[in-house]
Amino acid sequence: MTSQQESSISTLSSEHRSVIRLQRAIQVGLRARIVLAVAAVAMLLSVVLAVTTVAVTKNTLLTAREQALTTQALANAETISGALGSAETADLQTLLGSLPQGGSPLLLNAPLTPDSGKRPTTVSVDARYGIDSLPAEFLSSVVQDRNNAVMRFRYDQESLLVVGVALPNSAASYFQINQLGDIDTAIRSLSLRTAIAALLTTLVAVGLGYWASKYTLRPLNRIRDAAESVALGQLDTRIEYADYAADPDLAPLVANFNDMVSALQERINRDARFASDVSHELRSPLTTLNASIEVLQNARELLPERSQQALDLLSLDMGRFTQLVEDLLEISRFDAGAVRLELDAVALVPTVEAAVRMVANTSVPVEADPALTDVVIACDKRRLMRILANFFDNARKYADGATSVTVELHQPDHLGIILSPPTVRISVEDSGPGVPEAEREKIFDRFNRGDQGGSRGIDLGVGLGLALAAEHARLQGGSVWVEERHDGAQGSRFVLELPMIEPLEADDPEDLAAVTPKEAETFALTGQMPAIRLDEASEPTP
Amino acid sequence: MGTKILYVEDDHRIRGSVKLALEDEGWQVNESETGEDAILSFGRSPTDVVLIDIMLPGIDGFEVCRTIRRHSDVPIIMVTARADTHDVVAGLEAGADDYMTKPLQPKELSARIRAMLRRAGPAQPGNPHLQFGDLEIIPQEGVVSRDGIQIHLTKTEFRLLVELANTPGKVFSREALLENVWGHGVFGDGRLVDVHVRRLRTKVEQDPANPRHVMTVRGLGYKLQP
Numbered sequence: 001m002t003s004q005q006e007s008s009i010s011t012l013s014s015e016h017r018s019v020i021r022l023q024r025a026i027q028v029g030l031r032a033r034i035v036l037a038v039a040a041v042a043m044l045l046s047v048v049l050a051v052t053t054v055a056v057t058k059n060t061l062l063t064a065r066e067q068a069l070t071t072q073a074l075a076n077a078e079t080i081s082g083a084l085g086s087a088e089t090a091d092l093q094t095l096l097g098s099l100p101q102g103g104s105p106l107l108l109n110a111p112l113t114p115d116s117g118k119r120p121t122t123v124s125v126d127a128r129y130g131i132d133s134l135p136a137e138f139l140s141s142v143v144q145d146r147n148n149a150v151m152r153f154r155y156d157q158e159s160l161l162v163v164g165v166a167l168p169n170s171a172a173s174y175f176q177i178n179q180l181g182d183i184d185t186a187i188r189s190l191s192l193r194t195a196i197a198a199l200l201t202t203l204v205a206v207g208l209g210y211w212a213s214k215y216t217l218r219p220l221n222r223i224r225d226a227a228e229s230v231a232l233g234q235l236d237t238r239i240e241y242a243d244y245a246a247d248p249d250l251a252p253l254v255a256n257f258n259d260m261v262s263a264l265q266e267r268i269n270r271d272a273r274f275a276s277d278v279s280h281e282l283r284s285p286l287t288t289l290n291a292s293i294e295v296l297q298n299a300r301e302l303l304p305e306r307s308q309q310a311l312d313l314l315s316l317d318m319g320r321f322t323q324l325v326e327d328l329l330e331i332s333r334f335d336a337g338a339v340r341l342e343l344d345a346v347a348l349v350p351t352v353e354a355a356v357r358m359v360a361n362t363s364v365p366v367e368a369d370p371a372l373t374d375v376v377i378a379c380d381k382r383r384l385m386r387i388l389a390n391f392f393d394n395a396r397k398y399a400d401g402a403t404s405v406t407v408e409l410h411q412p413d414h415l416g417i418i419l420s421p422p423t424v425r426i427s428v429e430d431s432g433p434g435v436p437e438a439e440r441e442k443i444f445d446r447f448n449r450g451d452q453g454g455s456r457g458i459d460l461g462v463g464l465g466l467a468l469a470a471e472h473a474r475l476q477g478g479s480v481w482v483e484e485r486h487d488g489a490q491g492s493r494f495v496l497e498l499p500m501i502e503p504l505e506a507d508d509p510e511d512l513a514a515v516t517p518k519e520a521e522t523f524a525l526t527g528q529m530p531a532i533r534l535d536e537a538s539e540p541t542p
Numbered sequence: 543m544g545t546k547i548l549y550v551e552d553d554h555r556i557r558g559s560v561k562l563a564l565e566d567e568g569w570q571v572n573e574s575e576t577g578e579d580a581i582l583s584f585g586r587s588p589t590d591v592v593l594i595d596i597m598l599p600g601i602d603g604f605e606v607c608r609t610i611r612r613h614s615d616v617p618i619i620m621v622t623a624r625a626d627t628h629d630v631v632a633g634l635e636a637g638a639d640d641y642m643t644k645p646l647q648p649k650e651l652s653a654r655i656r657a658m659l660r661r662a663g664p665a666q667p668g669n670p671h672l673q674f675g676d677l678e679i680i681p682q683e684g685v686v687s688r689d690g691i692q693i694h695l696t697k698t699e700f701r702l703l704v705e706l707a708n709t710p711g712k713v714f715s716r717e718a719l720l721e722n723v724w725g726h727g728v729f730g731d732g733r734l735v736d737v738h739v740r741r742l743r744t745k746v747e748q749d750p751a752n753p754r755h756v757m758t759v760r761g762l763g764y765k766l767q768p
Contacts, residue, residue: 280597280623284553286645291559294648298566322645344732345762358727385729 030220034213035206042205043198050194058187062152065183066161070150073163073176076105080174081167096125106131106175129155129177134162142166142173152180159184219243219250223257235265271335278332282325293318327464331446334471341475345503346379348372352388352407352426355381359389360402368407372424378503383472384496387480390465391428391494399432399491410497422500423478431491435482443482444470473498545569545659546588550580550606551595551621556646563648569655577601581609589614591655594638595621596629604636611637615696617658621646634737639698640724641734657725661701672707674766677746677755679707688746698723699742702735703766706756710768713759739764 076099083095096105106124122131131139138151142164149164159180166173222239229237238261244254296303296311303311333339349368356366388405395402410423435443447463466480473480478498485491547569551557554575561571572587574580577598584592592610596603607618620633620641630641640654672679678687681704686693695703701723706714714722720730723738739758743750757767 280644283623283644284556288553288555288559290645291556291563291648295559295562295566298563325645342732354727355729358729382729 031210031213031217034216035209038209038212039202039206042208043202046198046201050191050198053194054187054191057190058183061183061186062180065178065180066150069161069176069178070163073165073174074148076176077165077167077174081170093123093125096123106177126177131175133160133177134164134175138162138164142175219247223250223253226257226261230261230264235261235268237261272333274332278329282329286322286325289318290322324464327468331464331468331471334475339475342380342382343378343476343503344381345376346381346384348375348377348379348424349407351379351381351384352405355385355388356392356405358385359392361396362401364392364402364405366405366407369409371409372407375424375500376503377424377498378501379498380472380476383476384498387469387472387496388426388428390469391496393465394494395428395430395432399430402428402430403491404429409500423497424500426496426498428494429485429491431485431489434484434490434492440482444480469496477501545590546572547591547593547655548572548574548580548584548589549593550574550577550598550603551593552576552598553595556595560646560648560651564652564655567652567655577603577606580606584610584614584616589616591658592616592618593621593651593655594618596633597623604632607633607636607638611696615694615700617661617697619651619654619658630731631733631737634734635741637696637741639696641731653725658697660725661697661723672710674707674710674755674768676748679704681708686746688748693745695742695745699738699745702738703742703746703756706764706766710766713762713765715763719764735764 079099080095099105106122106126106129124130133155135151135153138149138153141147141149143166146166147164148166150161151164152159152161154160161178161180163176163178164173165175226237226239238258239254241251241254241258244250293311293315297315300308300311349366349372352368353366356364392402406425406427406429408425408427410425412422444466446467470480473496476498478496480494480496482492482494485493545568547564549557549561549564549571551560551573552575557573557575561573564571572583572589574583577600580592580594594603594606598606603620607620610616610618617640618638620629620636620638621644622629622633622641623644633641639658642651642654670680670682672681676689678690679685684700686695686700686703702719705719705722716732716735717730719735720726720732724730724734726734739756740750743753743756746755747753755767757765759765
């Protein structure tokens with residue numbers, strides 16, 4: 001099941017992958033959401049508080065100022081009203097100037113009626129303000145409608161307050177203009193301070209939210225670690241239920257997680273047992289068949305010709321059947337997670353040469369990068385041989401055999417160098433029909449022979465060899481693929497890429513063996529040699 | 543006098559067919575169905591090679607191996623169902639010289655048996671007498687003694703020791719030892735060498751945990767300390 005999932009993932013196109021990556025980037029994590037929510041609430045509250053504070057303060061200050069000024073203006077108006085009958089314009093000027101200062105007094109000593117025919121006299125003590133400074137509506141309310149009024153307005157970029165008094169028993173009006181600049185300044189300063197306070201509050205809230213989310217999510221992190229460890233093949237991983245039993249939110253999650261892993265473990269163990277049972281059941285009759293055919297082959301000359309032909313067919317298919325069973329068992333071991341990587345310090349080039357000698361029927365040249373001459377890497381040499389054997393097998397079946405083998409050092413480009421360590425690439429070339437672009441991934445699937453399948457006679461493979469090669473490579477942190485020949489000639493080039501990993505120095509050569517699948521996975525992901533323990537089975541028995 | 547093989551296997555079809563194939567090689571095959579029978583049979587008639595299947599009813603292949611090993615240094619090949627189980631190491635610890643996995647390929651089995659028989663024969667001419675501290679080896683006579691007391695080694699252990707002793711101080715990789723002592727290629731199972739070295743140490747070293755003769759060379763292999 002796992003491998004099906006894996007293969008479906010691996011068939012995703014790169015576009016799909018980048019879409020998924022993009023979605024991941026846009027999606028906000030649980031933690032970020034908590035932080036954002038806390039920060040948003042804190043910001044909202046502090047902004048509301050700040051705005052209210054500023055508004056209330058402004059209102060209070062203005063009301064107080066308005067009252068004080070109105071009282072004063074009324075008193076001043078009374079003074080003026082008394083002196084109005086007798087005084088001349090010049091005296092009025094003096095009079096206005098002598099009033100208790102509450103602003104810039106202004107006297108309009110005439111009705112502004114259209115039929116009066118006489119221009120109104122305006123007396124002002126402050127040259128900046130005249131009758132034109134006042135808003136027209138306000139002016140007419142006081143001058144024509146004879147109301148007393150107070151108004152705030154802006155003139156010449158100043159915030160002003162005007163108190164208008166229609167003097168009793170006279171057509172004249174008294175206006176007192178006051179500057180509110182000081183209040184404006186105070187409010188501005190207050191606004192700035194409250195804004196800073198709101199900002200600080202929000203920042204504190206972000207910190208608080210971060211801490212709170214960390215605290216809240218800590219149990220989830222443990223669950224995540226456990227899940228990760230299970231995913232890496234550590235199937236005996238469990239979360240201590242007792243730690244969560246008191247938590248009604250997490251306890252069911254933990255219990256379900258543990259149940260799930262138990263079920264998974266049981267299933268995998270059962271599969272592994274099944275593979276082992278099937279293995280034994282199939283191997284026994286195969287032994288009998290192989291031995292019996294061998295005996296018949298030894299006496300081949302004594303058989304009639306037709307029987308000889310039948311025996312040859314039997315032998316041939318027996319070999320095929322044995323290989324199929326071996327491959328099936330091997331692949332079922334991969335599926336059951338029952339494989340064991342045996343990493344050795346391997347002298348790369350001589351080992352590849354030896355493997356090629358072993359798997360090639362004829363002599364095939366091995367060309368190795370001189371830089372690799374004395375290189376020793378950590379690698380499972382028997383799996384290396386199996387991969388090469390499968391490449392050669394494939395070349396035999398579809399392309400009249402391999403023509404050359406190259407061993408190269410591959411340095412990732414400058415950008416990649418931090419992420420990926422250098423690798424070695426072992427390529428097997430043939431001069432067959434080549435593999436069409438569309439088939440290049442598919443031929444590593446199980447029981448897929450590509451378009452060439454069926455085009456040959458008796459010796460077709462069963463299509464597991466390349467799938468197994470891929471598994472063998474993956475287990476060692478490597479990969480396999482097929483491409484065009486680099487020299488442009490007709491044919492295909494099967495490549496095995498292995499991470500170049502320094503072998504671990506061990507006290508005993510045997511310490512280098514026996515790596516669990518989980519360790520192998522770590523090894524594959526990080527390129528770090530796992531700390532290797534002695535295989536418990538190889539501990540000396542007393 | 544023909545070569546005599548004792549073959550212990552409970553499945554009579556396998557036993558019958560493999561017996562036929564081995565007889566085609568000109569060897570005489572003595573069958574046993576159970577471990578008990580095999581031990582009795584081994585005691586009754588001289589045997590050159592023993593072939594034991596691990597999965598047996600009654601006493602298992604390991605026990606048969608241990609029992610025979612207590613009395614004899616006869617070459618023993620274990621037959622296991624799978625190569626990646628504990629069986630291999632356990633079989634070697636029990637005293638087996640080599641192992642094979644099912645399905646047995648008769649040609650390969652014959653080749654292994656021939657290699658065993660060669661090993662069991664007289665040693666190649668080399669140094670007639672080797673002395674390493676308390677350890678004395680006389681290859682021609684197949685004699686090893688420590689402090690003058692003769693030590694009993696199996697044929698394979700003896701070949702391994704002599705291989706190392708013929709070039710004292712030279713480091714032998716596991717591959718080289720597999721090839722020279724067992725006749726396997728580069729891709730043989732290194733566990734074969736490791737377990738035999740361990741077994742050898744328990745016999746020739748004063749303190750097997752701190753060997754002074756058969757030394758491990760980090761990451762490279764083994765050597766005999768001159």
